[in-house]
Amino acid sequence: MRRPLSRTVLAAATAAACLALVAGCGSDDGPAAASAPPVSGGVTSPPATGTAGSLDVVLHDASGAEVGTVTLTPVDGAVRVEGSLHGLPAGGYHGFHIHQNPVCDPKAAGGPFSTAGGHFNPGATMHGDHAGDLPPLLVDEDGTARLQAQTDRFELDDLRAQGAAVVVHAQPDNLAHIPDRYTAQGAATPGPDERTAATGDAGDRIACGVIEKS
Incomplete structure (x- = not known):
């Protein structure tokens, strides 16, 4: 009469069988792991820098027609300025x-959008160094323009x-x-x-969009 295998012998046999299998017992690449449902609650990647808190500014011309949107996004201590315009x-x-x-009043007594005042210039510098100075906008022959720039002369909260x-x-x-x-x-000089x-000498104001006080 044969005696049953001991627990020690069974464990050793199981381990040997595992080593003989190509996939291996308990391997993350095995069939059981492939069919297992994903585990919730894992670590997720943080959101991309500068994607939170963006501000969309809709611009209109003096007739009241919408001519596009400029998006201001805080990013790494600066502000990214992106826009898509048309009808210029x-x-x-x-x-x-x-x-x-x-304030963007197209019927202002001083001329369209004169109510927007001068350039944003908290440092009281000469033009070219104003905080609100941005690269000139290049408009295509079809009246459209796309822009992307970045400035650290102001923050969006300013x-x-x-x-x-x-x-x-x-x-x-x-x-x-x-x-x-x-x-x-x-x-004189x-x-x-x-x-x-x-x-x-940039002349009249032909489009304007309000950044609301908040």
């Missing part, structure tokens, strides 16, 4: 800035604290870069006159 004058560069007042506006101008912006060999008509130093 065909072809060429246009001044593009953040202005200091959250704009929300007082309100502001995004403005597109009718003319190119020279960023007050006027060499001393040029002298404006009526100016060579270089940029007061108007150029303030606005870059």
